[in-house]
Amino acid sequence: MHDLLLRSCIIKLMDSPYISLYRKYRPQTFAELAGEEHVTKTLVNAIKQGRVSHAYLFAGPRGTGKTSTAKILAKAMNCEKGPTPEPDNTCPSCLEISAGSAVDVLEIDAASNRGIDEIRELRDKVHFAPTRGRYKVYIIDEVHMLTTEAFNALLKMLEEPPAHAIFVLATTEPHKVLPTILSRCQRFDFRRIGTSDIIRRLEHIAESEGIEIDQGALVLIASHSQGSLRDAISDIDQLMAYCGKTITMDDVAGALGLVPYEQLADFADLIVECRPADALRMIAGLVDSGQDLREFVGGLLGHFRNLFVIKSTGAEDILDLPEEHLSRLRNQADAISVPALDHALALLSEAHNEMRFSSNPRLALEVVTVKVVRSGGAEAVEERHQRKSRKEEAAAKMPAERVKAKAAGAGGKETEAKVAEAGVPQGTGTAGNGEEAVVKTPAERADAETRPAEMAPAAGAREKAGGKGADSEQEAAEVPEGLSPAKAHRAWKPMLQAVKKRRVPTYSLLLECEPRTRDDVLVLRFNKRAAFHKGEVEKAANMRIVEEAAEEVFGTKVRIECELADEDPAKLEEAPPELLPETDMPSHHIKKVMHEKFGATMVEEITNEE
Ligand SMILES: [Zn+2]
Known part of the structure; x- marks a missing residue:
C-alpha cells in the first residue's frame, strides 16, 4: 500500500515538473491574446468563413505572441469541434497541441540548426495526409535563419501546397525573408504589447497564482519588458524565486537591477531645477544602496528621451505611460529648454557608453550630472540674474552683486572643478562663490517654479527692449541685457x-x-x-x-x-x-x-x- 502511494507520488512528481508561468499562462484562445486584436480578428474571420490561407508570415518582436497565435490557429483548425475560432481546449487534439505532442503540428526552430534536415523531412512528408486532425500545421520559427537550400525547399512547398497543409512562418526580422517567400504568404505584423495590456495580463496571473504584487512593481516589470509579454512573465517567475509570493517595487528594482520611475523622475527634477548639489547627494545615496549606476544612467536616458518626445512632438500616446508619470514628464518638459534637452540627451548617451569601460562610474555620473545641469541651468541662471539686475537696480550696484553676476557666466565651470576636487560639493547658500551661480536658493527655486518659461534661451533677448534703461549703468556693460559675450x-x-x-x-x-x-x-x-x-x-x-x-x-x-x-x-x-x-x-x-x-x-x- 505504502509502496503504491510512494509510486504515485513519484509519478506525480515526474509528471509535473515545475512549469514556467509563461508556459502555464500561454494564451489558449484568440480572445486571450493580449494586444494583437488586428491579427486575431482577421484570423477569426478567415476561420469562420473557411478561407484560411495555406501560408502565413507572422512578423514582429520576440515575445509578442507569434508562436502562441500559430498554436491557437492549429487548434482552431484541428479541434474535434472545429474548425472553429473557439477551440475547446479539452478534446485530445487540442490537448496534444497545447502539450506540443501533436503529430500533425510540427514546430521547427530555424535558429537552432538552420533547418536543413527538418525542411528536407518536411518536404518528403508534406504530401501525406494528416494522421489525426484535418490539417498539418507547420510552424517555422525564425524563418529568416533558414539556409538558402532550406529556403528553396520551403519555396517549392509554398508554390504548390497540399490542401491539408498550413504553413506559419514566424520571424523577428521579416526584411531578411526572401521576397519570393513573402509574396506567397499572408503577412501579419505583431506589435509590441502595450504596457497596460501587459499589466492586465500580469495582474491576472498574479491573482491566479496568489501572488501579491504592488502596482509600482507591475509598472516597472511591464516597462522593462519593452512590449514582450513573455519577458514580463519570465520576470515574475524570477521574482517568485527571489522573494516568494509577495513582490514589491523595491524587490523588482533590486532583483532585476531596475530603476524605479520615481527615482528617475526625482533625479530629473533636480536637473531641471538646477540643483546639482542635491543631485550629487542623491547619487551618493544610490551608491550607498548598491544601485547599478550604469543601469541608472540608462534609465535616465530613457526618461530624457520621453521628455524629448513630449517637448518636441507632444505625442504622449506613443510613450505608453500611466497618467501620473505623464504629468510629471509634462512639468519637466515645460521647465527645460529645447537646446538644454538636446544637450542633456547627448551627454547622457555618451556617459552611458563610457560607463561600460569606466572603473569609476560614480565619478562619470557626477560629472555628467553637473554638465547636464550646467547646460540647462547656466542659461536659465543667466536670464534670472539679468532679470534680477533690472528689478533690483539699487542692489545691483553693490559689489557683491557684481561678483554674483560674473559668476553667473563662469559658475558652471567652477562647480565642476569643485566636484572633481571634493567628490561632493558643499551646500547651497554660500554667497559669492561659483556654486551660487548654479544652485538656487529656495526662494529662487520657488520663483523658477512659477515661471518655467524662463528656461527658454530667448527669454532674455525678448525682454531686452525693457532693459535698455540700464545701459548707462556700469553693470550693464558686465551683464548686457540681451546679448552677453558669453x-x-x-x-x-x-x-x-x-x-x-x-x-x-x-x-x-x-x-x-x-x-x-x-x-x-x-x-x-x-x-x-x-x-x-x-x-x-x-x-x-x-x-x-x-x-x-x-x-x-x-x-x-x-x-x-x-x-x-x-x-x-x-x-x-x-x-x-x-x-x-x-x-x-x-x-x-x-x-x-x-x-x-x-x-x-x-x-x-x-x-x-x-
Ligand atoms: Zn478541441
Missing part, C-alpha cells in the same frame, strides 16, 4: 551649424570671423586679411542667411554687423577664455600658442581687456 560665444557653434545647414559657402566665409558683441549687436569680427570674406558676408544674400541662423539659435531677431579686426577693438567685449566654445576654426588657445611660439599676427584678437 551667450554669443555659446551660441556660435550652433549658429555656424545653422548657417551650414542653409548654405555651405556662407558657412565657410564665417569660419574666418569670431563672434563679439557690442550692446545688443552681434559683431562678426574678421581678421584684417579676411576683408574679402567680410565683404562677401555683408552681401544681402549671405547676410540674410546669417540673420536667419541667428534668429533660429537665439530665438529672436539679432542685429548683425561685420567688421575688421582693427576697427576700434576697445569697444568690444571679450568672453572669459574658459567660456569659448569649440568651433570649427582654430581656438583662441591655439592662436595664443601660435602667437607666443611663432609671433603670428593675430595677437590683437586675443588682447585680454582686463
Whole structure:
C-alpha cells in the first residue's frame, strides 16, 4: 500500500515538473491574446468563413505572441469541434497541441540548426495526409535563419501546397525573408504589447497564482519588458524565486537591477531645477544602496528621451505611460529648454557608453550630472540674474552683486572643478562663490517654479527692449541685457551649424570671423586679411542667411554687423577664455600658442581687456 502511494507520488512528481508561468499562462484562445486584436480578428474571420490561407508570415518582436497565435490557429483548425475560432481546449487534439505532442503540428526552430534536415523531412512528408486532425500545421520559427537550400525547399512547398497543409512562418526580422517567400504568404505584423495590456495580463496571473504584487512593481516589470509579454512573465517567475509570493517595487528594482520611475523622475527634477548639489547627494545615496549606476544612467536616458518626445512632438500616446508619470514628464518638459534637452540627451548617451569601460562610474555620473545641469541651468541662471539686475537696480550696484553676476557666466565651470576636487560639493547658500551661480536658493527655486518659461534661451533677448534703461549703468556693460559675450560665444557653434545647414559657402566665409558683441549687436569680427570674406558676408544674400541662423539659435531677431579686426577693438567685449566654445576654426588657445611660439599676427584678437 505504502509502496503504491510512494509510486504515485513519484509519478506525480515526474509528471509535473515545475512549469514556467509563461508556459502555464500561454494564451489558449484568440480572445486571450493580449494586444494583437488586428491579427486575431482577421484570423477569426478567415476561420469562420473557411478561407484560411495555406501560408502565413507572422512578423514582429520576440515575445509578442507569434508562436502562441500559430498554436491557437492549429487548434482552431484541428479541434474535434472545429474548425472553429473557439477551440475547446479539452478534446485530445487540442490537448496534444497545447502539450506540443501533436503529430500533425510540427514546430521547427530555424535558429537552432538552420533547418536543413527538418525542411528536407518536411518536404518528403508534406504530401501525406494528416494522421489525426484535418490539417498539418507547420510552424517555422525564425524563418529568416533558414539556409538558402532550406529556403528553396520551403519555396517549392509554398508554390504548390497540399490542401491539408498550413504553413506559419514566424520571424523577428521579416526584411531578411526572401521576397519570393513573402509574396506567397499572408503577412501579419505583431506589435509590441502595450504596457497596460501587459499589466492586465500580469495582474491576472498574479491573482491566479496568489501572488501579491504592488502596482509600482507591475509598472516597472511591464516597462522593462519593452512590449514582450513573455519577458514580463519570465520576470515574475524570477521574482517568485527571489522573494516568494509577495513582490514589491523595491524587490523588482533590486532583483532585476531596475530603476524605479520615481527615482528617475526625482533625479530629473533636480536637473531641471538646477540643483546639482542635491543631485550629487542623491547619487551618493544610490551608491550607498548598491544601485547599478550604469543601469541608472540608462534609465535616465530613457526618461530624457520621453521628455524629448513630449517637448518636441507632444505625442504622449506613443510613450505608453500611466497618467501620473505623464504629468510629471509634462512639468519637466515645460521647465527645460529645447537646446538644454538636446544637450542633456547627448551627454547622457555618451556617459552611458563610457560607463561600460569606466572603473569609476560614480565619478562619470557626477560629472555628467553637473554638465547636464550646467547646460540647462547656466542659461536659465543667466536670464534670472539679468532679470534680477533690472528689478533690483539699487542692489545691483553693490559689489557683491557684481561678483554674483560674473559668476553667473563662469559658475558652471567652477562647480565642476569643485566636484572633481571634493567628490561632493558643499551646500547651497554660500554667497559669492561659483556654486551660487548654479544652485538656487529656495526662494529662487520657488520663483523658477512659477515661471518655467524662463528656461527658454530667448527669454532674455525678448525682454531686452525693457532693459535698455540700464545701459548707462556700469553693470550693464558686465551683464548686457540681451546679448552677453558669453551667450554669443555659446551660441556660435550652433549658429555656424545653422548657417551650414542653409548654405555651405556662407558657412565657410564665417569660419574666418569670431563672434563679439557690442550692446545688443552681434559683431562678426574678421581678421584684417579676411576683408574679402567680410565683404562677401555683408552681401544681402549671405547676410540674410546669417540673420536667419541667428534668429533660429537665439530665438529672436539679432542685429548683425561685420567688421575688421582693427576697427576700434576697445569697444568690444571679450568672453572669459574658459567660456569659448569649440568651433570649427582654430581656438583662441591655439592662436595664443601660435602667437607666443611663432609671433603670428593675430595677437590683437586675443588682447585680454582686463
Ligand atoms: Zn478541441
